[in-house]
Each structure stands twice: as C-alpha cells, then as structure tokens.
Amino acid sequence: MPPQAxxxxxxRVYLDANATTRPFPEVVEVVAQHLRQSYANPGSRHxxxxxxxxxxxxxxxxxxxxxxxxxxxxxxxxxGTEASNLALFGMxxxxxxxxxxxxxxxxxxxxxxxxxxxxxxxxxxxDVDSSGLLRADQLATLPWERIKLAxxxxxxxxxxxxxxxxxxxxxxxxxxxxxxxxAVQAVGKIPVRFHELGSASLSLGAHKFHGPRGVGALLxxxxxxxxxxxxxxxxxxxxxxxxxxxxxIAGMVRALELCCEEMTQRTQKLVQLxxxxxRGLCETCEPVVINGSREHRLPNTxxxxxxxxxxxxxxxxxxxxxxxxxxxxxxASGSAEPAPAxxxxxxxxxxxxxxxxxxxSTDNTLDEMTDAVQSIARVVxxxxxxxxxx
Numbered sequence: 001m002p003p004q005a006x007x008x009x010x011x012r013v014y015l016d017a018n019a020t021t022r023p024f025p026e027v028v029e030v031v032a033q034h035l036r037q038s039y040a041n042p043g044s045r046h047x048x049x050x051x052x053x054x055x056x057x058x059x060x061x062x063x064x065x066x067x068x069x070x071x072x073x074x075x076x077x078x079x080g081t082e083a084s085n086l087a088l089f090g091m092x093x094x095x096x097x098x099x100x101x102x103x104x105x106x107x108x109x110x111x112x113x114x115x116x117x118x119x120x121x122x123x124x125x126x127d128v129d130s131s132g133l134l135r136a137d138q139l140a141t142l143p144w145e146r147i148k149l150a151x152x153x154x155x156x157x158x159x160x161x162x163x164x165x166x167x168x169x170x171x172x173x174x175x176x177x178x179x180x181x182x183a184v185q186a187v188g189k190i191p192v193r194f195h196e197l198g199s200a201s202l203s204l205g206a207h208k209f210h211g212p213r214g215v216g217a218l219l220x221x222x223x224x225x226x227x228x229x230x231x232x233x234x235x236x237x238x239x240x241x242x243x244x245x246x247x248x249i250a251g252m253v254r255a256l257e258l259c260c261e262e263m264t265q266r267t268q269k270l271v272q273l274x275x276x277x278x279r280g281l282c283e284t285c286e287p288v289v290i291n292g293s294r295e296h297r298l299p300n301t302x303x304x305x306x307x308x309x310x311x312x313x314x315x316x317x318x319x320x321x322x323x324x325x326x327x328x329x330x331x332a333s334g335s336a337e338p339a340p341a342x343x344x345x346x347x348x349x350x351x352x353x354x355x356x357x358x359x360x361s362t363d364n365t366l367d368e369m370t371d372a373v374q375s376i377a378r379v380v381x382x383x384x385x386x387x388x389x390x
Contacts, residue, residue: 160301
C-alpha cells in the first residue's frame with residue numbers, strides 16, 4: 001500500500017493537496033539521514049565532498065530514470081517556480097517574438113511572460129474548450145513564423161485538467177519552436193515521460209508529491225542551451241549556480257520513487273476519495289457545477305462551483321468548520337480576480353465566483369470525505385440562506 005503520513009489529532013480535514021502535501025515519513029528520514037551524513041559541499045575535493053557528490057549524482061540518475069530523461073538533462077532548482085522561470089527567461093534571449101500560452105497558466109508562468117512583455121515580447125493565447133482542454137484545431141492556423149516559444153501546463157493546478165500536449169509538441173517541432181511544459185502538478189500523480197512529451201523543458205516541484213519544500217528540478221533537453229539567469233559558481237553544469245541541497249534532493253527523489261512505485265494503488269485510492277467527495281456534494285448541495293473535464297483530470301482534484309454562494313465567504317466558513325481547501329492557486333491567493341482558467345473555459349460569473357478546489361491525498365480517508373460532505377453541505381446551505389435574506 002502507499003506510504004502513509006502520521007495522522008493529525010486536530011479533527012480537521014486537509015483537502016488542499018495541490019497547494020502542498022505532507023512529506024512521507026520515509027522522505028523525512030532520508031532528508032535527516034543525509035543532513036547528518038552527507039552534509040559536505042558536493043563541489044569540495046575531499047572525501048566528505050566526494051561522498052555528498054555520489055549521493056547527488058545517484059539522485060540525478062534515479063530521477064532521470066523515473067521521468068524518462070538523461071541524467072545530464074536534470075537541473076536541480078529550489079522548486080517548480082524557479083524551474084519554470086529558468087526555462088522561460090533562459091529561452092527568450094535575443095530578438096523578441098511571440099510566446100504561445102493558455103489563459104490559465106500558473107502564476108509562475110503567467111507573471112514571467114507578463115514581465116517579458118515589458119521587454120518587447122508579445123503573448124498569444126491558446127483557446128481551450130468548455131472542459132478546459134486545448135483545441136487542437138487552432139494550431140495549424142497560428143502565426144508560427146512569429147512564435148519563438150510555447151508553454152503549457154500539463155495538469156492544471158486549479159481544475160486538475162490534464163492536457164494532451166502531443167498535437168502542440170508536434171506543431172512546435174515542425175516550426176522549430178521550443179516548448180516548455182509545467183508539470184508541477186502532474187509529476188508523482190500521473191505517469192510523466194519527458195522524452196515522449198517532446199518538449200524542450202519540463203518543471204517540477206517536490207512538495208507537490210510528498211517531498212520536501214525548497215527543492216525541485218528542470219528537465220532540459222540536451223540540445224537546448226539556456227542563457228544564465230543567476231550567476232555564481234559552476235554547479236549544475238553552469239546552468240544553475242549555488243551549492244546543491246543534497247539532503248533535500250535525496251528526499252525529493254525518494255518521494256518520487258514511492259509515488260511511481262505505488263502509482264496504480266495510489267491512483268485507485270485518490271479516485272475513490274475524490275469521487276466519494278464529489279458524489280456526496282452533488283447529492284447534498286444542488287445546484288452544483290463540476291468545472292473541467294471529468295475524464296481527463298488528475299485523480300485527486302475536484303473543482304466544484306456552488307451557484308448562489310460567494311467563494312471567498314465559503315473559504316472562510318469552511319476553515320472555521322475544520323475544512324482546509326482553496327479557491328485555486330495558492331500562488332495567486334489574495335487576488336480578487338476571477339480564476340483565469342474558468343473564464344477561459346467560458347464559465348458564467350455565478351460559476352467562477354462560487355468555485356472551490358478540493359484536492360485529496362493518500363493521507364485522507366473515506367470517513368473524512370463523509371465528514372467533509374456534511375460540513376460543506378451545512379456551509380453551503382447557510383450561505384445560500386443568508387444570501388436569500390439579504
């Protein structure tokens with residue numbers, strides 16, 4: 001069975017796994033072990049440094065094997081945000097052109113692209129259908145002669161929608177346009193094979209799949225060269241300077257191993273948990289709207305709207321009820337803007353303003369789903385009643 005983290009005694013139900021996950025106990029042990037034993041700088045030319053270097057390169061080789069990459073294509077970073085920034089800025093040097101992306105990209109991508117607009121770059125938005133899937137029929141008519149970079153999120157952090165990136169990758173290959181894939185929410189939850197995706201680069205972050213925070217990676221195809229973004233030493237083959245955090249990297253790779261080794265069982269449990277929650281909310285909270293494709297989505301993600309309820313008010317009320325959830329990307333929290341992904345899907349105002357994201361992990365139980373349904377139903381009923389009396 002999948003590894004289980006120790007349960008809390010707070011009585012709260014954590015349904016915000018797309019924001020972050022609790023590290024597996026085995027991961028905590030690996031990190032602690034290497035903090036004690038592999039503490040030396042892996043760039044040092046003494047026995048302790050060589051020991052740390054062996055741990056680092058073994059982790060690199062293992063990650064490459066798990067994600068269908070070559071070891072030399074693995075660049076360790078501080079997380080998914082840095083990895084995406086490294087790719088996007090590193091591949092947009094020289095004469096500005098057009099960047100191809102979707103309206104629902106993660107802030108790590110969208111804000112980077114908006115900054116590039118200030119440097120003369122232009123943005124061209126790919127259309128999605130009402131389920132959040134890319135419309136392949138638009139690709140042949142795009143102005144490929146002006147496009148110099150494409151970027152797409154593989155599994156959407158808010159809706160859980162998983163894209164078929166092959167048509168886009170094929171068109172990018174024909175036009176010699178590098179494609180960056182944000183796989184931060186996908187890695188560890190669904191099979192991800194870098195070479196099969198046909199992208200130039202791919203970003204991931206460990207804390208999304210029960211690894212430690214503060215570490216991630218960029219997979220960079222071996223024929224792609226990045227202009228440097230930060231400067232210092234010669235670590236990561238001159239592509240990302242800074243002393244590598246060996247213990248965190250070892251923990252990240254251990255988490256990925258556990259997720260990949262148990263993916264079938266983990267997926268079955270996640271789907272069971274998510275569907276139990278979805279079914280219960282559909283039965284007790286009508287009217288509801290499930291946002292995004294129900295067929296092509298992450299096994300753990302439920303984005304659901306409760307028309308007649310304000311999402312912000314519901315988030316606060318659910319927290320008081322002991323339910324931890326989200327309105328969407330944690331990186332965009334504090335923003336009063338509607339979720340761009342839902343707007344791009346053509347969702348009406350009463351749908352996108354009442355949308356809540358519930359994301360489960362294998363730490364959760366079916367009993368928690370039952371308790372959560374009861375709590376959520378109470379909150380929805382109360383908020384709708386209050387609105388009706390205003």
